[in-house]
Amino acid sequence: MDHADNAIDTIERELTAFARRARAAAARLHPDLPLVSYTLLAHINDQRGCRATDLAAHYLLDKSTVSRQIGSLEKLGLVERRPDPDDHRVQVLHPTRAGAELLSATHASRHTAFQERLADWSEEDLTRFAAYLLRYNQAGPSAPSDPADPADPADQTSQADQPDQPDPATAA
Amino acid sequence: MDHADNAIDTIERELTAFARRARAAAARLHPDLPLVSYTLLAHINDQRGCRATDLAAHYLLDKSTVSRQIGSLEKLGLVERRPDPDDHRVQVLHPTRAGAELLSATHASRHTAFQERLADWSEEDLTRFAAYLLRYNQAGPSAPSDPADPADPADQTSQADQPDQPDPATAA
DNA sequence: ATCAATGGATGTACTCTACAACCAATACCT
DNA sequence: AGGTATTGGTTGTAGAGTACATCCATTGAT
Numbered sequence: 001m002d003h004a005d006n007a008i009d010t011i012e013r014e015l016t017a018f019a020r021r022a023r024a025a026a027a028r029l030h031p032d033l034p035l036v037s038y039t040l041l042a043h044i045n046d047q048r049g050c051r052a053t054d055l056a057a058h059y060l061l062d063k064s065t066v067s068r069q070i071g072s073l074e075k076l077g078l079v080e081r082r083p084d085p086d087d088h089r090v091q092v093l094h095p096t097r098a099g100a101e102l103l104s105a106t107h108a109s110r111h112t113a114f115q116e117r118l119a120d121w122s123e124e125d126l127t128r129f130a131a132y133l134l135r136y137n138q139a140g141p142s143a144p145s146d147p148a149d150p151a152d153p154a155d156q157t158s159q160a161d162q163p164d165q166p167d168p169a170t171a172a
Numbered sequence: 173m174d175h176a177d178n179a180i181d182t183i184e185r186e187l188t189a190f191a192r193r194a195r196a197a198a199a200r201l202h203p204d205l206p207l208v209s210y211t212l213l214a215h216i217n218d219q220r221g222c223r224a225t226d227l228a229a230h231y232l233l234d235k236s237t238v239s240r241q242i243g244s245l246e247k248l249g250l251v252e253r254r255p256d257p258d259d260h261r262v263q264v265l266h267p268t269r270a271g272a273e274l275l276s277a278t279h280a281s282r283h284t285a286f287q288e289r290l291a292d293w294s295e296e297d298l299t300r301f302a303a304y305l306l307r308y309n310q311a312g313p314s315a316p317s318d319p320a321d322p323a324d325p326a327d328q329t330s331q332a333d334q335p336d337q338p339d340p341a342t343a344a
Numbered sequence: 345a346t347c348a349a350t351g352g353a354t355g356t357a358c359t360c361t362a363c364a365a366c367c368a369a370t371a372c373c374t
Numbered sequence: 375a376g377g378t379a380t381t382g383g384t385t386g387t388a389g390a391g392t393a394c395a396t397c398c399a400t401t402g403a404t
Contacts (some may be wrong), residue, residue, distance in 0.1 A: 005283075007298035012286045014305035018187060019194035020211060020231065022307075036360070039192055053382055059192065062362050067384055069360085089369045089382045114184045115177075117308070126179035129304040132297065133186035136289070137193075195360095208391070225351055234393050239353055241391085261351040261400045 011136075033078075036061075038106060040069050041078055045095045045103050049082075053093065078102060183308075210278060212241055213250055217267045217275050221254075224263065250274060 033041070033080045040055055047054070070093065073079040078099030084090035095103065118126060203305035205213070212227055219226070225313030229237045242265060245251040267275065290298060 004295045005287075007295070007302040008283065008286050008290055010302035011290065011298065011305060012282060014309050015190060015194070016211070017309055018305070019191045020207075022187070022191035030347070032278050039188070050380075056382095061360095063383065064363080064385080065361055067382095071384090072359095079328070087370070087382085091383080110184060111177075111180065114180050118180055118183065121307075123176045123179070125304065126183070128178050128300065129308070130179040130182035130186070132301040132304060133183060133190070136301070137186050137189055137291075140193070207391070223351075233391095235352065236354080236394080237392055239351095244354090244390095259401070263352080288358080 033102060033106060035071055037069055037078075038103075040066070041095060041099055041103055042107075043075055044079060044093045045100060049092045051084075052093065055093075073099070104154050205274060205278060207249075209241055209245055209248075210275075212238070212269060213245055213271055213275055214279075216251060216265045217272060221264045221266050223256075224265065227265075245271070 005130055039059070043055060043058065044050055052063065052066045052070055055061070056063045070079060074081065080094055080096050081091040082094060083091050210232070215227060215230065216222055224238045225235060227233065228235045236287055242251060246253065250268055252266055252268050253263040253267060256264050
């Protein structure tokens, strides 16, 4: 077990820890907007209209799951479905006014939370950490990044709308 | 929006992406040993005997959740409960032989997956990335790291067995 | 001795998810 | 054109994971 292996173990452990906590925190802190719904809504918002199938492909979710998520987002009045004139099978999803507002409020509070947590990091460390995370998420033979926010200017390396790859963090 | 804010946005986005993918991957790739069970089993193994309450506190899980998880681990023959002679309310949890073996096999395959994903990283980058993750997970006013594997020599900064803090990654 | 605190289990309910089966619309192919 | 495959989406069903409330047994404190 050399240094690199130790580092890999640490990365594995810490990413796993993060994922577990994130999940718990999501349930705890999104009483009104569950994590998955938030993610999908954000994607819909960023794409300025996308189809349920796109979401399913992007997030590696079953289309039934997406269908129900969209259903609940619609029930909450955060998303609306518009028929696609070119293909009558398709519903183009758009955030409603309320959806966009909730999203921006949520994003703002998330950003603040991160800012607080990262308050004592130097700009250099922030930049490097961000770069490592990007690299990690894009890594692997066929692992595209997760261009969850392709509209984000910081997302310079986002690729096409491809499915995420199962992550070794939780692979066994 | 300065550089630091951009970096923070990237960190936020990438960690969130990771958490979402990890979740999906967990369900997909742990047919025999669900992620949570794996995590708890690993903790039990590392602690060489711990109580259900410890697990609940450590992972911010409800004790009912832990109780059921332990129940299923026991049903799978991976964990055994031993009465605590000093306190008859307590059950000390220990991995069975099968549990320890499954754990080490799982860990090995996880490590391999990470190794592959990180194969083209320099040792220096690995070390720094690991350090950043540790720092991130330990950050915050009252956010201890998640010493999931305190026995791991790489986990030099693990602290006491305190609950994890809700993570801004998914806080809204 | 009583009453509170602790460790744990159980009842119930909700979210997220997948798989399978299904329907409707479109595309392809001869 | 007609038949078949493909695609977009919904619904039925099932299971994991979780929380909250409640309950029981044991321990501790006054």
